[in-house]
Amino acid sequence: MADVKYVCDQDILCGVRVPKDLKTMTELEQKHVPVITAPDKVTRGETFLVTVEVGKYKTHPNEPAHFIEWVELYSGDTFLLRISLAGSLSDPKVTVPVRLTHAHGPLKAWAKCNMHGLWEGLKDIAIED
Numbered sequence: 001m002a003d004v005k006y007v008c009d010q011d012i013l014c015g016v017r018v019p020k021d022l023k024t025m026t027e028l029e030q031k032h033v034p035v036i037t038a039p040d041k042v043t044r045g046e047t048f049l050v051t052v053e054v055g056k057y058k059t060h061p062n063e064p065a066h067f068i069e070w071v072e073l074y075s076g077d078t079f080l081l082r083i084s085l086a087g088s089l090s091d092p093k094v095t096v097p098v099r100l101t102h103a104h105g106p107l108k109a110w111a112k113c114n115m116h117g118l119w120e121g122l123k124d125i126a127i128e129d
């Protein structure tokens, strides 16, 4: 994770949380960072699958009082989709078809935990014409 985001250490619901170092993540970071699986390179206009999973490194609770509310996916800052999750009735892992026509930048996922706020994961992707 190259980007350093502003976070208010006084309130976990403030800002977007990004692990400082993927190799030394805290347990909280391991449970919340959305992990993106996608090809390293695609052709512009080609449809490909993107998987976003929360809790890949350490399982996140998935119960009525503590769950991942939704996942959003972007290409750079271009919004692609939002998927709402139903807590204990749906796992925090989604796979969706994506087709990039004019978007640029790395794939970016945001995941919202109802107790621990907003978390970001990134994945570089090359888009060839």
Ligand SMILES: [Fe+2]
Residues within 6 Å of the ligand: 032, 060, 066, 067, 113, 114, 115, 116
């Ligand atoms: Fe959480």
